[in-house]
Amino acid sequence: MIATMHQSHGIGLAAQQIGQAVQVCVVDLRNADIDFTWELDGAKPPLDLFMPMAVINPEVKMQPHTDHYVFEEGCLSFPEIRGDIIRPDIITVKYLDQHGLPHVLTTNGLFSRCIQHEADHLQGKLFIDRMEKRVRNALNEDIKALALATKAPKKIP
16 A cells, blocks of 8 residues: 555555455555654654554544644645635544554644545545535546546456
């Protein structure tokens, strides 16, 4: 999954995006602008120590009294389609890593948004489902064209 995410130049990928119906996603923000903070298991280790990270069976909770922000999101499942999404800023997520060890992560900004986006995939929710109606309506033609292209038979060389 990590290799697929990196090949696609993504920062996150859910198992459902590669045809696996399991509660696993991966995240790698090492090359992103660090506009976020994090606390992992009560400490702030460097990103290089735990990324790329596997997030197994995530339980995401919005922090009380956190602000909600609008930010343009994209998705590897919807190439070249981007739209504004409103999400809470600060979350805490309990999860298992690739070794089955439990962790608690509290984060905000892009890190929070990425975890929420991938956790949505694990629950069968897409970022286009979170768009306000006017934003989604402006993208409907592009979404329909992508759906048609996806269904069209492809010749294998």
